[in-house]
Amino acid sequence: MKNTLIVSKFTFIEVYRSKVMMSIVFMALALVLITYIASEFAYGAPVKVALDFGLGVMTLSNFGMAIFIGSTLLTKEVEQRTLYMILSKPISRTNFLCGKVIGLSSVLAINTIVLSGLAIGIYLFLGGKFQSLILWASFFTFLEAFLLLLFAVLFSLITNTAMAVIYSIIILIIGHSLNETSKLIFAKMNVYFNNAVKVGNILLPNFYKLNLKDFVLYQQTVSTDYLYNVFIYYILYFTALSIIVVQIFKNKNLD
Amino acid sequence: MIEFKNISKSFQYNFWDKKFKALDNVSFNINEGELVGFLGANGAGKTTLIKILMEFSRQDSGDVIFSRTMGNTPEKIKSSIGYLPEKAYLYQHLTGKEFLEYTGALYGIPKNELKELIAKWTDRMAIGYAIDRRIHGYSKGMQQRLGFISSLIHRPKVLILDEPLSGLDPLGRRDFKNILKELNNEGITIFFSSHIVPDVEEICNKVIFIEKGKLIYEGSIDELVIKNSNDLYSVKYLSGEKIETIQVNEADKREVLTEMLKNGLNIVEIEKEKPRLEEIIYKIKS
Numbered sequence: 086m087k088n089t090l091i092v093s094k095f096t097f098i099e100v101y102r103s104k105v106m107m108s109i110v111f112m113a114l115a116l117v118l119i120t121y122i123a124s125e126f127a128y129g130a131p132v133k134v135a136l137d138f139g140l141g142v143m144t145l146s147n148f149g150m151a152i153f154i155g156s157t158l159l160t161k162e163v164e165q166r167t168l169y170m171i172l173s174k175p176i177s178r179t180n181f182l183c184g185k186v187i188g189l190s191s192v193l194a195i196n197t198i199v200l201s202g203l204a205i206g207i208y209l210f211l212g213g214k215f216q217s218l219i220l221w222a223s224f225f226t227f228l229e230a231f232l233l234l235l236f237a238v239l240f241s242l243i244t245n246t247a248m249a250v251i252y253s254i255i256i257l258i259i260g261h262s263l264n265e266t267s268k269l270i271f272a273k274m275n276v277y278f279n280n281a282v283k284v285g286n287i288l289l290p291n292f293y294k295l296n297l298k299d300f301v302l303y304q305q306t307v308s309t310d311y312l313y314n315v316f317i318y319y320i321l322y323f324t325a326l327s328i329i330v331v332q333i334f335k336n337k338n339l340d
Numbered sequence: 341m342i343e344f345k346n347i348s349k350s351f352q353y354n355f356w357d358k359k360f361k362a363l364d365n366v367s368f369n370i371n372e373g374e375l376v377g378f379l380g381a382n383g384a385g386k387t388t389l390i391k392i393l394m395e396f397s398r399q400d401s402g403d404v405i406f407s408r409t410m411g412n413t414p415e416k417i418k419s420s421i422g423y424l425p426e427k428a429y430l431y432q433h434l435t436g437k438e439f440l441e442y443t444g445a446l447y448g449i450p451k452n453e454l455k456e457l458i459a460k461w462t463d464r465m466a467i468g469y470a471i472d473r474r475i476h477g478y479s480k481g482m483q484q485r486l487g488f489i490s491s492l493i494h495r496p497k498v499l500i501l502d503e504p505l506s507g508l509d510p511l512g513r514r515d516f517k518n519i520l521k522e523l524n525n526e527g528i529t530i531f532f533s534s535h536i537v538p539d540v541e542e543i544c545n546k547v548i549f550i551e552k553g554k555l556i557y558e559g560s561i562d563e564l565v566i567k568n569s570n571d572l573y574s575v576k577y578l579s580g581e582k583i584e585t586i587q588v589n590e591a592d593k594r595e596v597l598t599e600m601l602k603n604g605l606n607i608v609e610i611e612k613e614k615p616r617l618e619e620i621i622y623k624i625k626s
Contacts, residue, residue: 088446095434095442102433102474166429170490173394173423174446175415339396340351340388 088176092184097191105154109196112146113203120207132213133302139204140222140298147196147230148257154189155237156249163339178335186238190231197227218307222297228319229295233257235326236290242333259285260292290322341410341498341529342370342393347402349388349553361553362388363399368548368558370498370531372409375524377540377547377561378533379621385553386533387426390502394423410497419447422496426503426533428487432476436467436486439475440493447494454493461489465515480507488516492523499523501532505539517543541617549621556624561617568620572613578606587613 100106120138127134159182162168172181201223209215236256240249266272267282294315300307349363363385370376380386391397393404395414410420430439437458444454462468465485467478475483484507492499499520505513521543524530534540540547541561549557557564571590576583577600588596600607615623 087448091442091445095431095438098438099431099433166425166427167431169394169396169423169425170428170430170443170487171446172396173418173421173425173491174443175418175448176446177414338398340391 086180088174089180089184089187092171092176092181093188093191096185096188100154100189100192105150105192108146108150109199112142112196113199116142116200116203117207120204124207124211132208132211135211136204136208136213136219137298137302139207140201140219140226140301143197143200143204143223144226144229144298146200147193147226148233150193150196151230151234152237152250152253152257154192155234156241156246156253158185158189158238158241159334160241160246160249168339172339179331182238182331182334186235189234193227193230193234197223197230201226216301218297218301221307221312222301225295225297225315228316228323229292232290232292232319232323232326235323235330239326239330239333242330242337256289257292260290261296262293263289264291264293291318295319341372341407342531343403343405343407344368344389344393345403345405347389347392347404348400349385349392349397350400363392364553365402366550366553366555367402368555370529372407372529373524373527374529374531374546375520375544376529376531377544378531378550379535379537379540379547380533380550381535384535384550386535386550387502389550390500390533393500394421419494420497422491422494422499424487424491424499424501424504427480427507428483428490430475430483430487433474435474436462436471436478436482439486440471440490443490444493449494457493458489461493464519465489481509481512484508485512488519492528496528498529498531501530503534504532505534505536513539537618537621538616547617549624551624564620565614565617568623569612569614574609574611574613575600575607576609576611578608583608 116139119142120135123138124131124135159168162185168181172178176184201219205215205219208219233253233256237249237253240252244252263282263285267279267286272279272282297307345367347363347366348361350359350361352359366385366389378386378389388397392399406417411417431442434442440458440462441454444457449457458471459468462471465488467482467485467489470478470482475486478486484504488501488504491501504520505516508516517539520530520532524543545560545562547557547559547561547564548555572587573590573593574585574587575597576585578584586596597607597610
């Protein structure tokens, strides 16, 4: 465990000093600009539009970061052979992988805190009312990005970087659309399609449930039971995926 | 200390390609206290074998057996090994000091002790002045030195070095060789691969030579040299102001020397003619 934290600490320092952190600054500026322009053009509900755009930019930048960092996390280490320097020390592959993922998730956490903080700040500045649900939405966006990061790592272990990016984007799209797809009349009428959607719902992550932005913007409330259930679903899915990723990495030939 | 037992490894880059045998039933031992040179041309299978030893790559068949003195768990065995890959690839955004703190912490070295060790070794390897700089500003030789420090900072029982002298300037090579000899005299077993024969000949007492994945020779360098020597001696003597050399064979040696002394010749040196290790290697290969 101690060695996992050592790896995560130095992974964070390494990423913090790379250009990734510059992208957070760039995204923060973009968020301010986009939110301001959007609220200026929104007649009637500028505050809501500002929050919508703010959370939207934060979500997109988290996804982008998760996919691109996750898909290069281990391939870069293998290609640049930095991994040999660390795996030759008394640390297991499992601990190394966990340390890398935790280190990178802390970058995602910073991105979430900075951008959601800015989005909330602008929202409050324009006269919006604070609601704790916004914080839940930000937290769930972080969880969603963390899961996506793990998918990107998984794909990078079994294919190349470019394909890992493409597959991760596909997972993201399917994960968001499966829930609504199952409600289509076509899906209900077609037995095979319906069964395929059901299987997809079991195997693929249900990102739709992690997206609380609609609750924040329109209903402004969500039951605690819903939040807990989604969180438990997330933990179970995340654990299962982590086990698969660790097993693949443990048995991978690092030629 | 480390025994390689019938190691074989093949690669197949595409499923329609023919399998390429990188290692073919390779067996040899590294014994405690030895300074072993692992020789072979580029592509002979040296790095593949080292990767198998470090468990980065899996062999198709065979075993790597570590002695009990190295530990009884994978973590303990790794703690008693110091490894430097071919060219040190380091985290470019960390400073040299941070990198050593990182690797030192993984070995569980207490902070204060680690600080002292970093100061000692960075001075010894002449990179102390650059220790607070980020690694991407280091030259290739400096990175090699930093990587080398990270492999020995915990005082391992065995040092496994993959082409440690490549990319170093002549001064750097001399420093590295001196340190390797020093460490070996202090009791650290060293196994290093190289394709440069004179480097191995200069510092090693044992050589392992592989060619196209097959073990060609394992044993002491002296034994190999004597085995491949002829029975000629070169005798140098003073002739006026010049030094002349004559060659005599083992059988005639005594008679010729007695005759020379009788004639009042000033014998300067008598040396058994020995081929250089490089010449022997070429001979074996051909």
